Amino acid sequence: MTDVRPATTADAAGIAALEALAFGPEAWSQELVLVEVTAPLRHALVVGDEPLGWASVQVVGDVADLTRVAVRPDARRRGLARRLLADAWSVAEEAGSDRMLLEVGASNDAAIGLYAAAGFVEIDRRHGYYAGGGTAIVMERRRDGGTS
Ligand SMILES: CC(C)(COP(=O)(O)OP(=O)(O)OC[C@H]1O[C@@H](n2cnc3c(N)ncnc32)[C@H](O)[C@@H]1OP(=O)(O)O)[C@@H](O)C(=O)NCCC(=O)NCCS
Incomplete structure (x- = not known):
């Protein structure tokens, strides 16, 4: 089963397990995942029963943060993240946002x-943003296709 669906509290343990596989020491704990799944203004999505992937977006006013x-x-490389991102975009649009921002490690x-494949463009760089001193790239996707 690989449909994208809203995450529930029952997914928290599975998401935490996938976090550990995907992020190692930077993974979110089950407690942090539970906060993300239940917090107001947050929309957490999963794909697959186990689940195989997840995404979360916070919508405040007209701006969504992935x-x-x-x-x-x-x-x-089976298109799961692409589908999660597309659904996160739709959820954010329905909640009233017209642009989405995210931060990603430059490496x-x-x-x-x-x-980039989903239409995000770089709008800023934050040097020394991460604990180890790494650079973060700030990317944006706008409903109107422009950039800030
Ligand atoms: C980034 C991540 C979520 C991608 O998940 P995925 O399901 O493999 O991605 P998809 O299969 O949906 O790929 C969609 C597109 O993204 C790009 N992409 C995905 N993986 C890529 C890679 N290793 N190198 C270059 N481009 C890549 C490609 O354009 C791809 O399209 P294509 O397969 O038709 O070429 C996954 O690698 C991951 O979980 N990484 C660890 C966690 C992480 O870094 N999260 C982001 C934190 S900011």
């Missing part, structure tokens, strides 16, 4: 490729 997207290593080629 807070997370990850797919299990053994399920990658994360897979994620940058995913976002």
